[in-house]
Amino acid sequence: MADTSSRRPRRRAKQPTIAEVAREAGVSAITVSRVLNTPESVRETTRRRVEAAIETVGYVPNRLAGSLASAQSRFIAVIVPSLSNIVFTEVIQGLQATFEARGYQILLGNTDYDLQREDQLVGTFLGWSPAALVITGLRHSEVCGRRLRQWEGPIVEIMELGTAIDLNVGLDHLKAGRCMAGHLRERGYRRVVYVGAQMARDYRARLRYEGHCEVLAAAGLEAPLLDMDQLGQFETGARALDQVLATHPETEAIHFANDDLATGALLHANRLGIAVPQRIAIAGFNGLAIGQHVTPRLTSIASPRELIGRRAAQAVLARLDGEATVDGPLDVGFTLMAGEST
Amino acid sequence: MADTSSRRPRRRAKQPTIAEVAREAGVSAITVSRVLNTPESVRETTRRRVEAAIETVGYVPNRLAGSLASAQSRFIAVIVPSLSNIVFTEVIQGLQATFEARGYQILLGNTDYDLQREDQLVGTFLGWSPAALVITGLRHSEVCGRRLRQWEGPIVEIMELGTAIDLNVGLDHLKAGRCMAGHLRERGYRRVVYVGAQMARDYRARLRYEGHCEVLAAAGLEAPLLDMDQLGQFETGARALDQVLATHPETEAIHFANDDLATGALLHANRLGIAVPQRIAIAGFNGLAIGQHVTPRLTSIASPRELIGRRAAQAVLARLDGEATVDGPLDVGFTLMAGEST
DNA sequence: CGGTTCAATGTTAGCGCTAACATCCATTGT
DNA sequence: ACAATGGATGTTAGCGCTAACATTGAACCG
Numbered sequence: 001m002a003d004t005s006s007r008r009p010r011r012r013a014k015q016p017t018i019a020e021v022a023r024e025a026g027v028s029a030i031t032v033s034r035v036l037n038t039p040e041s042v043r044e045t046t047r048r049r050v051e052a053a054i055e056t057v058g059y060v061p062n063r064l065a066g067s068l069a070s071a072q073s074r075f076i077a078v079i080v081p082s083l084s085n086i087v088f089t090e091v092i093q094g095l096q097a098t099f100e101a102r103g104y105q106i107l108l109g110n111t112d113y114d115l116q117r118e119d120q121l122v123g124t125f126l127g128w129s130p131a132a133l134v135i136t137g138l139r140h141s142e143v144c145g146r147r148l149r150q151w152e153g154p155i156v157e158i159m160e161l162g163t164a165i166d167l168n169v170g171l172d173h174l175k176a177g178r179c180m181a182g183h184l185r186e187r188g189y190r191r192v193v194y195v196g197a198q199m200a201r202d203y204r205a206r207l208r209y210e211g212h213c214e215v216l217a218a219a220g221l222e223a224p225l226l227d228m229d230q231l232g233q234f235e236t237g238a239r240a241l242d243q244v245l246a247t248h249p250e251t252e253a254i255h256f257a258n259d260d261l262a263t264g265a266l267l268h269a270n271r272l273g274i275a276v277p278q279r280i281a282i283a284g285f286n287g288l289a290i291g292q293h294v295t296p297r298l299t300s301i302a303s304p305r306e307l308i309g310r311r312a313a314q315a316v317l318a319r320l321d322g323e324a325t326v327d328g329p330l331d332v333g334f335t336l337m338a339g340e341s342t
Numbered sequence: 343m344a345d346t347s348s349r350r351p352r353r354r355a356k357q358p359t360i361a362e363v364a365r366e367a368g369v370s371a372i373t374v375s376r377v378l379n380t381p382e383s384v385r386e387t388t389r390r391r392v393e394a395a396i397e398t399v400g401y402v403p404n405r406l407a408g409s410l411a412s413a414q415s416r417f418i419a420v421i422v423p424s425l426s427n428i429v430f431t432e433v434i435q436g437l438q439a440t441f442e443a444r445g446y447q448i449l450l451g452n453t454d455y456d457l458q459r460e461d462q463l464v465g466t467f468l469g470w471s472p473a474a475l476v477i478t479g480l481r482h483s484e485v486c487g488r489r490l491r492q493w494e495g496p497i498v499e500i501m502e503l504g505t506a507i508d509l510n511v512g513l514d515h516l517k518a519g520r521c522m523a524g525h526l527r528e529r530g531y532r533r534v535v536y537v538g539a540q541m542a543r544d545y546r547a548r549l550r551y552e553g554h555c556e557v558l559a560a561a562g563l564e565a566p567l568l569d570m571d572q573l574g575q576f577e578t579g580a581r582a583l584d585q586v587l588a589t590h591p592e593t594e595a596i597h598f599a600n601d602d603l604a605t606g607a608l609l610h611a612n613r614l615g616i617a618v619p620q621r622i623a624i625a626g627f628n629g630l631a632i633g634q635h636v637t638p639r640l641t642s643i644a645s646p647r648e649l650i651g652r653r654a655a656q657a658v659l660a661r662l663d664g665e666a667t668v669d670g671p672l673d674v675g676f677t678l679m680a681g682e683s684t
Numbered sequence: 685c686g687g688t689t690c691a692a693t694g695t696t697a698g699c700g701c702t703a704a705c706a707t708c709c710a711t712t713g714t
Numbered sequence: 715a716c717a718a719t720g721g722a723t724g725t726t727a728g729c730g731c732t733a734a735c736a737t738t739g740a741a742c743c744g
Contacts (some may be wrong), residue, residue, distance in 0.1 A: 106450045106451075110442065125403050295613050
């Protein structure tokens with residue numbers, strides 16, 4: 001019978017391995033590993049010899065093997081609900097910049113605002129033993145919550161504040177909703193409609209609406225809601241304006257759930273020759289750049305999106321470095337930007 | 343002395359492993375592996391037993407180990423030059439949607455238009471044995487090009503067309519530049535300035551400018567260039583308009599390198615009461631949504647960004663599935679969108 | 685009814701790396 | 715002079731999984 005000790009030629013003549021480098025440099029594999037991971041623990045002359053060997057054989061470390069052996073990987077799983085919303089891409093940018101500077105890579109997942117999808121992604125990602133997990137929002141499916149709590153690595157829940165599994169960086173959406181409604185009240189608007197898009201899935205917009213309602217209720221005013229089913233884009237904002245003017249012509253101001261909607265409405269008003277804010281005032285949320293370039297400038301609440309990304313990354317890095325971390329949620333705040341649209 | 347065969351308690355009492363599942367189900371590890379990877383090769387009853395066991399022990403497969411053993415991973419390295427540009431986030435969205443549906447994850451890298459950074463990222467990413475690599479552009483550092491050519495996996499170079507290392511999906515920027523310049527010529531504009539932002543690093547904008555020059559030269563016209571040093575954002579476009587009006591007041595039209603600049607300029611013109619296109623015409627590139635909502639609507643060239651992502655992903659998947667792939671570059675084309683701004 | 689075939693499952697040996705411990709040897713202290 | 719020390723390097727045994735081959739047993743065949 002075939003000699004069972006000489007069966008399989010498994011290696012796929014690919015990249016050189018650490019063993020090749022070791023042979024070339026006349027040292028053992030572990031020394032090469034040390035040169036790569038803890039260079040200060042190797043003597044200068046040896047290190048140089050190994051570095052030269054790495055160069056000559058063209059060695060690229062296999063990080064899968066390294067991570068498996070050390071049970072530590074250098075990537076960060078990031079889960080966002082949407083990539084079509086610029087808000088999240090800005091957060092990702094903040095994460096990216098901070099993590100990449102420290103040699104961590106980002107593994108990106110998109111839930112499309114679907115908690116089931118989120119659960120699935122968390123499962124997949126945890127299988128990669130990421131160094132940390134960044135996830136949007138505080139609400140997860142039950143299974144997912146359990147899975148997350150079981151996991152030992154750092155988890156940051158971003159965008160909003162509340163009772164988090166581990167770290168938490170965000171802003172208070174309820175307060176933001178109150179803030180904008182308060183601003184509109186100050187300006188004397190009484191008939192204010194709140195317009196959102198697909199609010200069933202965007203519960204942070206619902207939180208802002210709640211804040212909005214509180215303020216109006218306190219003033220004895222109604223707080224009608226228009227929830228569009230399309231995505232929260234310019235076009236939807238324009239249609240929402242039409243709809244509000246048609247069905248609630250007495251409306252004095254519209255509080256939009258985000259700046260895309262608000263900008264769409266404002267530009268549409270420009271097109272139709274409707275005076276903003278005289279005929280109708282318009283306010284948004286997020287403080288996107290475009291709002292400062294339209295006429296009149298859009299009143300909005302600036303959310304520090306990139307900052308959220310950076311702070312979240314910093315919190316994770318501090319944890320990974322074993323530093324003491326902030327206890328409790330980190331509030332990045334928000335700023336009311338009063339433009340001429342209200 | 344200590345018995346050397348009983349040294350180390352290496353395992354970090356973490357997640358259950360495939361062995362636990364196997365024990366629970368009363369099968370061998372490989373059977374569990376098969377249930378996970380090639381379920382059709384396992385008998386129905388066995389499969390169900392294993393699935394139940396997976397459920398009870400709460401098993402999450404360790405993909406590092408799996409990938410190491412099989413020399414195949416389920417992620418795709420994606421390298422873009424910028425995340426602040428919505429163009430790339432839309433491409434990423436297309437990639438994401440297509441890859442995630444097939445169970446691949448995206449590992450994201452950002453070069454900030456720095457070829458050295460690109461080289462570094464490629465090095466890191468290849469160490470993760472990705473299933474494929476998606477990289478922006480055809481121009482790489484020499485070292486990087488060599489590294490890429492050596493690698494055996496599928497590589498797609500996206501955004502532009504030309505001589506690629508492997509797969510190629512994009513559009514012809516030279517032609518796009520010609521197309522817009524041709525449009526402006528047709529409308530009768532003779533004094534046209536091309537305005538870009540940081541064109542030293544954005545060579546695709548330079549290609550469009552080249553196309554622009556060709557057309558103007560053919561008509562015996564000059565093609566002055568204004569290259570702003572700021573990022574290509576609204577604000578920069580507004581400043582560029584001021585600058586053009588101040589230094590080249592005779593200018594009849596501005597061909598902007600992208601829609602952010604063009605929109606910034608157009609909104610600025612609105613603010614200043616400058617008639618577009620009567621006093622000055624404005625054209626952009628990319629066909630962003632905002633351009634269709636400003637007044638007058640922005641003339642632009644729509645680049646199918648999400649489509650680039652999807653096509654790139656499809657090409658990779660076809661290759662990974664061993665299907666015959668398209669030979670040569672895949673041109674996704676572009677569309678001139680004539681608005682009222684020209 | 686022994687032999688062939690084939691589907692289902694098992695055994696074994698790595699994938700390429702690093703943790704943990706072992707060894708070696710030049711210093712240092714007494 | 716010799717033990718104790720400690721920095722540099724080596725040896726060994728996995729990390730958790732899957733490729734490759736082996737085995738089993740039921741179905742099938744002439």
